[in-house]
Amino acid sequence: MPATDTAARPDTGARTDEAADLINGARDRIDSLDDRIIGLIQERMAVSAVIQEARITSGGRRVNLSREMEVLGHYREALGRPGTALAMTLLELCRGRV
Numbered sequence: 001m002p003a004t005d006t007a008a009r010p011d012t013g014a015r016t017d018e019a020a021d022l023i024n025g026a027r028d029r030i031d032s033l034d035d036r037i038i039g040l041i042q043e044r045m046a047v048s049a050v051i052q053e054a055r056i057t058s059g060g061r062r063v064n065l066s067r068e069m070e071v072l073g074h075y076r077e078a079l080g081r082p083g084t085a086l087a088m089t090l091l092e093l094c095r096g097r098v
């Protein structure tokens, strides 16, 4: 991110220039990671929509609970309890509220 944008950011809270530089650099990396995560979520939404439309067009239901349990378990095993909450949010983004 250019230096002009850095000035508009929230303060780092650091007490030294060295720490502030480190924090600003790491924040740039986090912003870049967040952009990639958002892009992956949007890609997941599009793939999920293809599956849901195919199932509905074939006469089935939008939601498949056994598959959702598998997805929730995958995230819980990788990330613990907050992983379950994250997966629930992802499922809501992908198939709406049930």
Ligand SMILES: C=C(O[C@@H]1C=C(C(=O)O)C=C[C@H]1O)C(=O)O
Residues within 6 Å of the ligand: 047, 048, 049, 051, 052, 062, 063, 064, 065, 067, 068, 071, 090, 091, 094, 095
């Ligand atoms: C994508 C599917 O359809 C729905 C959406 C899911 C998802 O986004 O992971 C999982 C199960 C279904 O409720 C699927 O059945 O795989």
